Amino acid sequence: MSKYTLAALLSARLVACRSDRYCTLEPVSSLPDKTAALPSVGNLIGSTAVVSSATVVVSEVVSAVSDKTTAEALVEKCRALYLKMQFPSTEYNAYSKMSGSEKTVTTWTDADRIVVLLKASVMAEIDVEVLASAFNMDKADLLGRIISVDNFDQYDDEGNKIFDGSAILGFVGDSSWFRIKRQDMYLDEFYNANNRTWQYYLNLTKMYNYSLFANGVVLATSAPSVDIVSMKFADETGLSVKAGEKLELHVETTPFPATATITYTSSATGKGTVAAKEGNNKIAVVTGVAAGSTTITATAGNVTATYSVTVEAAE
Numbered sequence: 056m057s058k059y060t061l062a063a064l065l066s067a068r069l070v071a072c073r074s075d076r077y078c079t080l081e082p083v084s085s086l087p088d089k090t091a092a093l094p095s096v097g098n099l100i101g102s103t104a105v106v107s108s109a110t111v112v113v114s115e116v117v118s119a120v121s122d123k124t125t126a127e128a129l130v131e132k133c134r135a136l137y138l139k140m141q142f143p144s145t146e147y148n149a150y151s152k153m154s155g156s157e158k159t160v161t162t163w164t165d166a167d168r169i170v171v172l173l174k175a176s177v178m179a180e181i182d183v184e185v186l187a188s189a190f191n192m193d194k195a196d197l198l199g200r201i202i203s204v205d206n207f208d209q210y211d212d213e214g215n216k217i218f219d220g221s222a223i224l225g226f227v228g229d230s231s232w233f234r235i236k237r238q239d240m241y242l243d244e245f246y247n248a249n250n251r252t253w254q255y256y257l258n259l260t261k262m263y264n265y266s267l268f269a270n271g272v273v274l275a276t277s278a279p280s281v282d283i284v285s286m287k288f289a290d291e292t293g294l295s296v297k298a299g300e301k302l303e304l305h306v307e308t309t310p311f312p313a314t315a316t317i318t319y320t321s322s323a324t325g326k327g328t329v330a331a332k333e334g335n336n337k338i339a340v341v342t343g344v345a346a347g348s349t350t351i352t353a354t355a356g357n358v359t360a361t362y363s364v365t366v367e368a369a370e
Contacts, residue, residue, distance in 0.1 A: 126177075238260040284313075286355065286360045288361075329341045349363075
């Protein structure tokens, strides 16, 4: 996946998490006790890393916030998403892009389930009163729904930055979009006789992901780009097409949501031609011309895949 964390997250918390269930981000406005809204730093880093990894799935390009005009434009975009996500739609979930299926899933989000993550530097440019007016809610309630984060960078275990998330400004989506599951938690202890102290070590392992069945849109200043590492034709071998008819061939890429453009060629255009399907270049449309055979080649950079198609005479 493309990789487009949180040092302080005072306006959201995780639902009490059991090892056999997933957790979601909960806005403070839905909590009876707002003083209980301090999650661990680990949860914060994991949550923003999920947003970074999902940029390629459902994202919209916005202008960088540098003045009042661009700040108002971002507020308008957030408001539009806030309103649209409350209606049944297939546009704001990742199912069709990540499942490998051409089918779609219709989802919607109640207004009180929508959360907004914005970089602190972006929040500094936005008039909170204007933002509250855009969302048609009280300023205090709004601040309980917006999560201010430091950045969307990703780091490895040694602290080295492995992804620059500077292009990401924020996220708008359903709180259940975040899927956080505790895998293991164990507390070890031992007595250190040297200084007469007890030493405690808490080991906590969690899994972070996002739901394909919940609304969520990443707002970034540039469209994500993910190269194809490998690819293959997913269809069973030996497919044929009659002259004058069409056959669709499906390409699987690694990683699946790669965005690199795939081009197609036919080794014998007198037997069959090929072109990418409009709106989905992971599908090759082969048109039979005359009886014979042709080899279809899919190319993305230095990565290729081939498929042999038999063309039968028209009846």
